[in-house]
Amino acid sequence: MDKLVAIAVIICALSVNPVSAKEFQNHTQMMSHGDGHLMDMDGGMVMGQNTDTLPGGCEKIAATKEITVRAGHKYSEKFPGTMYAFDQQEFHFDPCTKLTVHFINEDEIRHQWMMHGLPKYLYPKGMFHLEVSGPGEVSGTLILPPGDKTYLVHCDIAQHMEKGMKAQLKVGKGSEELPSIPGLTASIFPDDYSGKPYVAEEYSAPLPTPTTLTDTAKSAPVTTQSQTTSVFSGVSIIGLAIGLIIAPLLVNRFKGMSASEIVASIIELTSHGIGVIIGLIMRLIKQLSSKKIIPLSDK
């Protein structure tokens, strides 16, 4: 009888299929999809890779740095109330540094190292983004813009940032301290164990500074005259029309850029966009003159 029990136990033990942990994967064989976007079929991804284009306002690459960042549940253990964290919460680099980030995910789930606020003329969507699904490593390179600025770095998977996976990257002196960085800055929603009902306090986020371009566009007098006789008014209308058309585009493009970056970007824009603008002006003149708004010749 004892033998039977022993055999049963052995069979039972052998039939148990232990849940095997996912193997650590080094995502080195990624396919380039253009525009600095690389990915493989196993959950490795890099977005906004830039190894050689200098951001506007950088005369040369100031330094070449390499860092390893780890992401995982275990790094959140020292921060009460969190679930996920990076192993570092703050990074600091000189402007125009060429930075390679080796991102290691130590969890069985998907994590990201996503950096925001980069100039959109150089980094699509204003992001530099590394992603690994399950345990593994991915590496990516970018060139940091000039100027003092603090960039948000986080994991964008739902609730991962709110649960601790948040950091800040300061270029130069940085521009601010971001809230709710575990162990670093005060939380926007601090945990309260008093048992009293929660009363929401308004978080006073700094309001975005109004951009001159939008102000100009908004405050510019909108003419209601449909029939104008002088060439001067016709030109004004063309200028205003172009301003109104391109102002929102420019505002979006220049968002979060330093003065030197804006200048560099304007130069770039001008050289690329001059043909388009000339075409637009020609078309407008043609349209307006066909409607006899602008007298092309004095009669």
Ligand SMILES: [Cu+2]
């Ligand atoms: Cu995550």
